[in-house]
Amino acid sequence: MEKIPILRMGEFLLVTIQVDMHDRLAMALQDDLTNRISETGAHGVLIDISSLEIVDSFIGRMLGNIAAMSRVLDAETVVVGMRPAVAITLVELGMSLTGVRTALNVDAGMDLLRASLNGSRETLYGSRFN
């Protein structure tokens, strides 16, 4: 069966969705990613959807599930690269992707993950400037 590759980049996992996924492939990605977070102890997941021509309610739900499951496993998810036409359609469809953090591109998403990782470490251990 075809699979969507999950790349490890330091503390983060990167997924680039480049195919028009059928529903089972989307479900498989959700499972694979959850397993990889727990295996690697990754603290962040970047999902690049810039190749996706549509996001329907099924894919939208998958993104929401991934964000929720990764949060439970102590990882932040950022969805990056959504096309403007997809954003317009998704909102009109009635999905606002509540609980899913987004950024315009991979670089911005990476910055967001690093910032939130540093932020949570400072909250835990106190600011290193004190």
Add this chain to the structure above:
Amino acid sequence: MAVVSTETVPVASEPDIVAVRRRVREVSIRLGFSLVDQTKVVTAASELARNTLIHGGGGSMELVVLNGPRTGLKLTFADNGPGIADIQLALRDGFTTGNGLGLGLGGAKRLVNEFEVSSQPGEGTKVSVVRWK
């Protein structure tokens, strides 16, 4: 309104939903739909095809190109499934008999210009939508 072309695409498996999306996109590009309109009609088709498969047990999509004062794409999804007992309820956001979000039917309606459902319990469901250029 003249019918320019008619074709039927099966909706019997998950890969068929992908095929429906691809075909609707190809035709909407050929008709000169804007990128946003292409995205809306393809997304609506994806939601309706999934309904046909999951709730209707499979069926088909008829794709009709309309031409007259305006150009349009009419998609009719038909199945022989259990039908919808209460169409108003089925259109409401959040209502679902499956395990989805309940956005399929109502969401698809918002993405098109014309929307019609006909269904009787035990006699299947037919959903017709039109997106004008």
